[in-house]
Amino acid sequence: MSYPYQQRTPTVVPANPFNPRADAEILRKAMKGFGTDEKAIINVLARRTNAQRLQIAIEFKTLYGKDLVKDLKSETTGNFEKLLVAMMTPLPEYYAKELHDAMEGIGTDEDVLIEIMCTKSNAEIMTIRQAYNSLYYKSLESDLKGDTGGTFKRLMVSLCNAGRDESMVTNPETARADAQALLRAGELRLGTDESTFNMVLCQRNYAQLQMVFHEYERLTGHDIEKAIKNEFSGDAEAGLLAVIRSIKNQAAFFAKLLNKSMKGLGTNDRDLIRLVVTRCEIDMVEIKREYQSKYGESLADAIKGDCSGDYKKCLLALIGES
Known part of the structure; x- marks a missing residue:
């Protein structure tokens, strides 16, 4: 009995040809002077990978001596601003921040810990651990231990250890x-x-x-x-x-999380942003298919019904529906 490894198709792929300097110039023009050209910002950033966005930020600073993220924050507000900041954060650092915030303060958001720790490869977990350590000067494992208990704590510590066999050899x-x-x-x-x-x-x-x-x-x-x-x-x-x-079925698992972030009273925008930003470069095509078959509506329609303005437009662009 052989198990095909799950197919993964992203909706955001590296722009090719890619000219970070030209992109930086477009973004500068979009934010200079009176008013902001949000459409131009979405057109550039939602169609570049995380690695390419980081290159654009370097180019932007080199050309104008300004921080692209700070400029985006001063020109945008609300969920659109939060989405752009998430898109501009290096992925390991973004995951580390989400894990940290899930454990900060009173109570723990176990759903975030589960979503990240239970679905990552060994290499991804190691990279997230390093990012966590350099951001907070603490080990991810020690924070997980301090914030969880019992069987759940043991599960988190085991996963944090990143020791899963990844050979795909079956017996x-x-x-x-x-x-x-x-x-x-x-x-x-x-x-x-x-x-x-x-x-x-x-x-x-x-x-x-x-x-x-x-x-x-x-x-x-x-x-x-x-x-x-x-x-x-x-x-x-x-x-x-x-x-x-x-x-x-990882795509079905994430489709369920996306649905949970939008159903009921109010939207959990933090979850929605994290899920779209992190999965659009991995398997968003499969997630959209699973969403449609499980909930009888497209992910795009769910986002349209739940979000508005530039925030909605940018999310739709990331899932390849603009």
């Missing part, structure tokens, strides 16, 4: 053994042996885990998600389900 016998071990650690005993779930879900490669989930269902007649819901609760349940769902 049906190991998958069977792991499925049996999970069954014995959960449904076949009184109480739950959390460490077995932690070990299997945080160590095995994604293709191998797909096989483990399949074996688990073959042994029990039901999905492993049902076992997690029965055996765990609260943040631990949410974290383990996130690991499983993002391994099964």
Whole structure:
């Protein structure tokens, strides 16, 4: 049984040809004098990758002796301003800030920790850890430990360790053994042996885990998600389900998060911005497809119904719908 690795198609790809100097000149012109040409700003920044935007910022400073981000902030307001600042932040630094803010102050936003820590590769987590350390002079692991507890804490520490096998080599016998071990650690005993779930879900490669989930269902007649819901609760349940769902279908996992950020009373703009900015260079095409099939409306229509003005236009440009 072979598992094709999930296809990933971005909506923001490197501009080619790319002329950071010409882009810097367009942005300067858009912000100089009376009034701001928001359309020109969106046309440039929403059609460049994060790496290219950072090059434009360097060029902007070289040409005009001014900080592009500061100029954008002084010329824009509200969610449009927040979106542009997010787009101009180096990605590892952006993730580090989001994690830090999720743990700052009273209470912890576990959803943000889950979204970032449960879906990143080893290399990405290592880069985020370095960025976290250089921004806050503290280790991400120590902050995670201080802000979480119990099974959820162990899950976060394991993921922060970035030690997952990423070989994509599969072994049906190991998958069977792991499925049996999970069954014995959960449904076949009184109480739950959390460490077995932690070990299997945080160590095995994604293709191998797909096989483990399949074996688990073959042994029990039901999905492993049902076992997690029965055996765990609260943040631990949410974290383990996130690991499983993002391994099964990462695009569907992110489509669900996008829907959650917009449904109900008011929009969680911080989540919406983070999800669009970080996924548009990875797999936004697949996320849009999953969104449409799951919710019966396009992601573009959901954004149109929930956002307005230049903020809406810029989000639509990032998801390739302008």
